[in-house]
Amino acid sequence: MSDTAEAQSNYLLQTAGFDARFPNTNQTKRCFQNYVDYNRCINAKGEDFAPCKQFLKAYHSLCPNAWIEKFDEQKENGTFPASFEP
Amino acid sequence: MLQQISLFKTVYCDAPQPWQLGFQDSGAPGFTGIVELHNTIFFYLVVICVSVFWLLGSIIYYYNNTKNPIIHKYLNHGTLIELIWTITPALILIAIAFPSFRLLYLLDEVISPTITIKVTGHQWYWSFEYSDYVSESGDPIEFDSYMIPESDLELGQFRLLDVDNRVVIPVDTHIRLIVTGADVIHDYAVPSLGIKIDACPGRLNQASLLTERTGVFYGQCSEICGVYHGFMPTAIEAVSVQDYLTFLDSL
Numbered sequence: 001m002s003d004t005a006e007a008q009s010n011y012l013l014q015t016a017g018f019d020a021r022f023p024n025t026n027q028t029k030r031c032f033q034n035y036v037d038y039n040r041c042i043n044a045k046g047e048d049f050a051p052c053k054q055f056l057k058a059y060h061s062l063c064p065n066a067w068i069e070k071f072d073e074q075k076e077n078g079t080f081p082a083s084f085e086p
Numbered sequence: 087m088l089q090q091i092s093l094f095k096t097v098y099c100d101a102p103q104p105w106q107l108g109f110q111d112s113g114a115p116g117f118t119g120i121v122e123l124h125n126t127i128f129f130y131l132v133v134i135c136v137s138v139f140w141l142l143g144s145i146i147y148y149y150n151n152t153k154n155p156i157i158h159k160y161l162n163h164g165t166l167i168e169l170i171w172t173i174t175p176a177l178i179l180i181a182i183a184f185p186s187f188r189l190l191y192l193l194d195e196v197i198s199p200t201i202t203i204k205v206t207g208h209q210w211y212w213s214f215e216y217s218d219y220v221s222e223s224g225d226p227i228e229f230d231s232y233m234i235p236e237s238d239l240e241l242g243q244f245r246l247l248d249v250d251n252r253v254v255i256p257v258d259t260h261i262r263l264i265v266t267g268a269d270v271i272h273d274y275a276v277p278s279l280g281i282k283i284d285a286c287p288g289r290l291n292q293a294s295l296l297t298e299r300t301g302v303f304y305g306q307c308s309e310i311c312g313v314y315h316g317f318m319p320t321a322i323e324a325v326s327v328q329d330y331l332t333f334l335d336s337l
Contacts, residue, residue, distance in 0.1 A: 027291070
């Protein structure tokens with residue numbers, strides 16, 4: 001029982017909610033948009049700015065990990081097809 | 087005592103049976119809706135079929151060449167009857183379309199989910215990712231789920247259906263599935279939960295999942311994806327929230 005209580009305190013059962021910009025089955029752009037928004041956010045406010053974490057959580061919840069890796073790679077090479085300028 | 091004589095024990099069928107006719111038992115409200123719509127439409131379908139074939143049969147029987155050699159003037163053309171048999175089917179189709187669309191859009195809705203699970207179809211296995219709990223440094227939870235080959239099956243396991251790693255989900259919890267493909271188009275389908283959604287490479291499809299009872303629900307790939315298309319099943323294990331947290335801890 002104590003294991004369960006410990007486990008419960010470790011995990012927050014919460015995920016990205018409904019987004020009125022993406023009401024359809026297709027969520028591809030939502031993943032991409034949150035990734036771009038996160039990077040714009042940290043470019044504007046710095047990595048430690050707490051509200052940016054919202055975007056981080058959202059794209060981690062929505063994007064397959066392989067996509068995130070690919071995005072990061074493209075970001076490093078400067079070939080990501082969107083601007084991260086705030 | 088009652089449990090012992092298994093009179094009031096419910097046994098659910100969440101996997102297909104040999105020569106099964108009809109649906110598996112529903113484990114989700116969406117699938118209950120689908121079965122109900124099917125049954126309702128099927129009732130009217132039987133009524134319409136019986137009346138049409140009755141009419142057709144009696145006309146063939148009573149108005150054939152030997153019994154009725156002279157063609158009746160009003161049997162060749164009649165505006166009223168033609169109007170009736172054109173408009174009535176149109177109304178019936180509308181009456182079928184409305185509940186059908188209602189259900190379709192209800193199934194499409196993903197209402198404030200608690201968990202997001204990412205499903206990726208590969209040639210030829212499914213992989214799953216739970217990423218809601220990950221901080222920037224933390225490792226994401228991900229695992230592959232392969233079919234258990236026939237030679238490794240244990241007693242009670244399903245041939246071509248059981249997998250090495252089941253997807254564990256909490257019961258009575260709204261879950262969002264993000265389905266995508268890694269190589270070719272697959273299709274993630276679990277009949278008793280009413281899920282069937284294409285896994286397209288380069289696209290993220292969203293589906294809603296809510297189980298109403300605990301159990302193991304089996305599904306298969308539903309889009310022909312290569313030679314081992316028939317050998318990439320999936321199993322969803324619905325457990326209580328406590329057990330789910332214990333599962334997360336064990337990973």
